[in-house]
Amino acid sequence: MSSGHSFVIGAHTIAPRVVLAPMAGVTDKPFRVLCKRLGAGLCASEMTTSDPRFWTTAKSRHRMDHAGEPDPISVQIAGTVPQVMAEAAKYNVDHGAQIIDINMGCPAKKVCNAWAGSALMREPELVARILEAVVGAVDVPVTLKIRTGWAEGQRNAPQIARIAQESGIAALAVHGRTRDQQYTGIAEYDTIAAIKAQLSIPVLANGDIDSPHKAEAVLVHTGCDAVMVGRAAQGRPWIFREIAHYLATGELLPEPGLAEVRDVLMGHLEHLHEFYGEVSGVRIARKHLGWYAKDRPENAAFRAVVNRAETAQAQLRLTRDYFDALIAGVDPLQSAA
Template sequence: MKIADVNIPNPVFLAPMAGVTDLPFRLLCKEMGCGLVYTEMISAKGLFYGNENTKLLLEVDEKEHPVAVQIFGSDAEIMSQMAKKLEETDIDIIDINMGCPAPKIVKNNEGSALMRNPKKIGEIVKAVSSSVKKPVTIKIRKGFDDNNINAVEVAKIAEENGAAAIAVHGRTREQFYSGRADWDIIKQVKEAVSIPVIANGDVFSPEDAKRLFEETNCNAIMVGRAAQGNPWIFKRILHYLKKGEILDEPLAQEKINTALRHAKMLIEYKGEYIGIREMRKHVSWYTKGLLNAGILRDKINKAKDYKELENLLLEYLQQINN
């Protein structure tokens, strides 16, 4: 498929997730066949003022392409200035976050708060898309709350103002991540616009992925939480879509080996102190559902360096394999 003139090898994408979809994790998902990866959301103001942390978030590896950078903000002028800076980097797509429900973001009228102001969405999309040649996409929710379900209206406005694709998470801001994602609203958006629509929410298995395509007629799907500690989900979804067969889940050995590789990549990227601490959540995801994983997690949370992490994981593997 294509988003504007960017070729995307397949329609199964990794959703942007703050604190999760950093460069090492994106590379692991890419290895498993993921069609398009998104960075964590990056503050437009942060980049505008040259914040060092923001620069790290923007680092992209050549093996990741195509890659979308997700920005958030509410000031059309700052966002278009920022997009011009991104135009000079080797990222492929600029995505604008219009779905983040976090109170500190909403308070600044950013993220999902924009869903309350479709006119402003039009202004932002126009300002950003007219400043750059790279495709500009948006990621929205169903609406702000149950009394304001406006994904279809917002999608039409975004398309008129130059958006190249729209990702829709079928929940309102008020729902955060609770309840079930409404796939019907995604279908309605798909019927209302002619740019590609990316469906998102509650894909936890290859069968879910197939159903989401069938029920919404979307152009692509986006997987978030199900990819945490589970980059294999992309390979399994793609295989199922192509062949109709369900591949087995990876064995504990493969999960542990990947967690260790992930740790090495993270340490190389962020240093040992931060890398080991950030690995704690990843290890708990990799080992979810494995025997005595809770006990392992408690130990991992005290690990201070790679060697300690490796010893704990290998010892654990030996125990569960005996």
């Protein structure tokens, strides 16, 4: 289903074939819009609950806000009761979702204790009922994210993948780890390759894809239609255009310069402040600022500076001053003092 630089989910052509993995607490609207602008072909929302009692909370309203977000809008849901999941899918489509993504890939205890997320892979019959209920409830394509299995020796992803295709799932993302590996160990691309070989729907490979070279190697090894990038995009949202450019041309883009990083960061901070309001926006922005700094030599210093900021204005000013000093070749800590 993939032609060169794109693949298809339902009526949507997704290009380039590098997409953002949904991550709780990370892939909010400001981050999705940023990743889309910097080259991601698709950005699914962080998980929304299938429990209607929580749909009107501030948190859920934020998660369901898609105004001004580039198409197609993909919203992730999780849960264990087929009819409840079907209602959640309908509700999200009524509120702007153009693709519904079902999460059976999350290893989090909070999610798995309720038998949602990757714990569901233990129950293939229940998986089939959930998928059929959701696919039957909405007119938009439904996608699914799974892991390779429940535990070591329980790699039943190929079975779940066949169920998914038979249930009418439009595309499947596979994280190359079992549930009990959480995020440790090496991602297993062989299992993903085996799944891709037996399906006709698009398959997305996920797990440890952190560079253009790695993205190409995984696509070649697995035969997948696209790669899905998660943690490597935290603090490096330009990874999407870097991967897309490399897949298209075989050439590596230069790293973004300090001025561009500053401008990306300033725009991201402003969007967070506007989206969440000042108090929450400043708090949530600290996490992103920490990720941006993590690979830089001045990491600890930068964090110390920006974490001092209690207001949106101070956060923006300290960030701008810091980068401007680096650009000017001045010790940023002297100028911040």
